[in-house]
Amino acid sequence: MFSTCFRFICKRVKQHSLPSVSCSNSYATEATFETKPFRLHRLECGPSNTVSVTREDALDLYNKMHMIRRLETAAGNLYKEKLIRGFCHLYSGQEACAVGMKAAMRPQDSIISAYRVHGWTYLMGVEPVGVIAELTGRQSGCVRGKGGSMHMYAKNFYGGNGIVGAQVPLGVGVAFAAKYSGTDGVCLALYGDGAANQGQIFEVYNIAKLWDIPCIFVCENNGYGMGTSAERGSASTAFYTRGDYIPGIWVDGMDILAVREATQFAINHCISGKGPLVMETMTYRYSGHSMSDPGTSYRTREEVQDVRQTRDPITSFKEKILTAGLVTADELKKLENDIRVTIDEAVKKAKTDNEIGLDELPCDVYSAPLEPTVRGITPWNNLEHKRLGPAVNLH
Amino acid sequence: MVTLSTGSVILVNVAKFLTRRAFSTSRIVEAQQMTVRDALNTGLDEEMERDERVFLLGEEVAMYDGAYKISRGLWKKYGDKRVIDTPITEMGFAGIAVGAAMAGLRPVCEFMTFNFSMQAIDQVINSAAKTFYMSAGKVNVPIVFRGPNGAAAGVAAQHSQCFGAWYSHCPGLKVVSPYTAEDHKGLIKAAIRDPDPVVVLENEILYGVAFPVSDEAMSKDFLVPIGKAKIERPGSHITLVAHSRAVELSLDAAKELAGEGIECEVINLRSIRPLDEETIVKSVIKTNHLITVEQGWPQCGIGSEVCARIMESEAFYHLDAPVIRVTGVDAPMPYTKSLELAALPQPHDIVRAVKRVLNVK
Numbered sequence: 001m002f003s004t005c006f007r008f009i010c011k012r013v014k015q016h017s018l019p020s021v022s023c024s025n026s027y028a029t030e031a032t033f034e035t036k037p038f039r040l041h042r043l044e045c046g047p048s049n050t051v052s053v054t055r056e057d058a059l060d061l062y063n064k065m066h067m068i069r070r071l072e073t074a075a076g077n078l079y080k081e082k083l084i085r086g087f088c089h090l091y092s093g094q095e096a097c098a099v100g101m102k103a104a105m106r107p108q109d110s111i112i113s114a115y116r117v118h119g120w121t122y123l124m125g126v127e128p129v130g131v132i133a134e135l136t137g138r139q140s141g142c143v144r145g146k147g148g149s150m151h152m153y154a155k156n157f158y159g160g161n162g163i164v165g166a167q168v169p170l171g172v173g174v175a176f177a178a179k180y181s182g183t184d185g186v187c188l189a190l191y192g193d194g195a196a197n198q199g200q201i202f203e204v205y206n207i208a209k210l211w212d213i214p215c216i217f218v219c220e221n222n223g224y225g226m227g228t229s230a231e232r233g234s235a236s237t238a239f240y241t242r243g244d245y246i247p248g249i250w251v252d253g254m255d256i257l258a259v260r261e262a263t264q265f266a267i268n269h270c271i272s273g274k275g276p277l278v279m280e281t282m283t284y285r286y287s288g289h290s291m292s293d294p295g296t297s298y299r300t301r302e303e304v305q306d307v308r309q310t311r312d313p314i315t316s317f318k319e320k321i322l323t324a325g326l327v328t329a330d331e332l333k334k335l336e337n338d339i340r341v342t343i344d345e346a347v348k349k350a351k352t353d354n355e356i357g358l359d360e361l362p363c364d365v366y367s368a369p370l371e372p373t374v375r376g377i378t379p380w381n382n383l384e385h386k387r388l389g390p391a392v393n394l395h
Numbered sequence: 396m397v398t399l400s401t402g403s404v405i406l407v408n409v410a411k412f413l414t415r416r417a418f419s420t421s422r423i424v425e426a427q428q429m430t431v432r433d434a435l436n437t438g439l440d441e442e443m444e445r446d447e448r449v450f451l452l453g454e455e456v457a458m459y460d461g462a463y464k465i466s467r468g469l470w471k472k473y474g475d476k477r478v479i480d481t482p483i484t485e486m487g488f489a490g491i492a493v494g495a496a497m498a499g500l501r502p503v504c505e506f507m508t509f510n511f512s513m514q515a516i517d518q519v520i521n522s523a524a525k526t527f528y529m530s531a532g533k534v535n536v537p538i539v540f541r542g543p544n545g546a547a548a549g550v551a552a553q554h555s556q557c558f559g560a561w562y563s564h565c566p567g568l569k570v571v572s573p574y575t576a577e578d579h580k581g582l583i584k585a586a587i588r589d590p591d592p593v594v595v596l597e598n599e600i601l602y603g604v605a606f607p608v609s610d611e612a613m614s615k616d617f618l619v620p621i622g623k624a625k626i627e628r629p630g631s632h633i634t635l636v637a638h639s640r641a642v643e644l645s646l647d648a649a650k651e652l653a654g655e656g657i658e659c660e661v662i663n664l665r666s667i668r669p670l671d672e673e674t675i676v677k678s679v680i681k682t683n684h685l686i687t688v689e690q691g692w693p694q695c696g697i698g699s700e701v702c703a704r705i706m707e708s709e710a711f712y713h714l715d716a717p718v719i720r721v722t723g724v725d726a727p728m729p730y731t732k733s734l735e736l737a738a739l740p741q742p743h744d745i746v747r748a749v750k751r752v753l754n755v756k
Contacts, residue, residue, distance in 0.1 A: 143533065169493075172487075173498065174495070200490060204490065206482055211479075368591055370669050390533060391534075
């Protein structure tokens, strides 16, 4: 029976070389795959092209990617219903990057990114309802609705930053603090192909290398900086080499196991005292830059469809783990159903929950307020400055 | 009416020679003196000793002992880990400092002058000032930004701007502008201990000035509360409100006016955010006249804010004359010496303004 399965598997697998599997009962417990080759800059050797995943991890990785896809789809719909206002930048298509990186992170590691971070917020410990209700600006949002799409925070996750590029020096600072305090943590500082030309990034490449700061610069290259393709915005699109004197790795960002492997490699590089590293994950976003961008004026629908059909990070991983016999279709279906229920419930809450009261408008401007009130619209209605939040850096 | 007798002239000159400064209401047991530079240096040293998380970064702060020698000796004492020379990349190192503060350290980020802080202002405002609010009170940013602010001498337009108005505009920041040595020591220490972002606007000209310092101020736990002004010189005829070097000019003017029987109450703001409205209002209720004095530009300046606050407070009903702002001339700073002098308020400008407001010849 097994040899029949094997022949069947061989026929189906086109892109990947034959997976090797180790079996117990009728499940495989671990499978090995080959990734696309990594491209290296100033590195003698890089992450291994041969990657393996256990059954447990496969379920977990799939679960997380699918959750993010569902979450982002729900967000898109809520935006169209006008229940999310302002900016909403969706991560659909890029799931393998966040989930792959998180899989390699240790508890003492931190991450900071720009504004395409709904998925990261979830991965860093916020329940889906905490993300979606934040998007709709309600009190069960992870920052009570005061931040919105671009300003979500969690433990070891420093946002959620709206100013393109500004998060990178902040990330280097977080990594600096880890080194200063001896926590052995690294910080992943994420930015896009559009942000990659920011001067402040080059300023902190310099400082990170000079001071051996354990920072991993991650360029999530999804091919477009808003409506400007990478080729139209950058004289050099080899973003993994842009750190010049900093070693770099190019990774296929649609392959979650490759991302995980490369991130593992990067973390080991940093914590062994070799200083910073640049990692470029080549990925793709299905939506426009944000919900106000249909995403079709600067690229063809065919291009988007093509990526969905041939390179989708979730379906390609699903195919891999199914054909390797790591999981069954029924198991995945159950996972997907559970996710759908979770998201549906979160959406419901996010639609019906209340906003915070007006008394929270002047709340938490300062962690140690020196005046009891905040100046209101007119001098006759000054507002009471309340303190609600936990202020993690008070003492 | 008091006329200056020869005896008083001698006394005044001797006092001038000894202390160079006017009266302070701090208790002075011995006439111990400290320059502003030493006050800052001591304050930084004490706070670095007290809390391991405090570190200083900026251009030339370590090996060079500080461009203005404020950090003299600190690198030698604390080493590379705690006193760090940065490349000339303000946006980068200010961002790193803010990130380090978010992650729990207590950075003191020096801008060689606040003119260069413009390169990094996005990190000061959008990353430091707003993060606590955006995170609904989760991530506070215990950082200090410090350095010389405003006009120096002969450094021309790009190196002479006062940033008091720009920074004090933004909720989320605390902004202080010390004058005396005690102010500097107490405020830099308070700023470092404060869990929110604090901008400390110093002044290059003041660095070398010596002030009498009380015993209390010599203590390692001496703090000056942020948000509280100080009445440097009590008076009954008119209130002068100033910050930083403008306090010196106001005190000089007050001295001259006292000789003509006009008693000015000089308020040293010490903080511009929060602004000690209560002290100003109380003073105006007493004197019925107000002049603000600053070296910065007039439009949307500190004086404008003080005026607006007075208008909105009960002090308005006690004014016998409109509030007047004495400010720098509304032009970039010229290099020409005589023009530079004329571009900044001098004591005689303040004297003239006081007399005009009081309708005195």
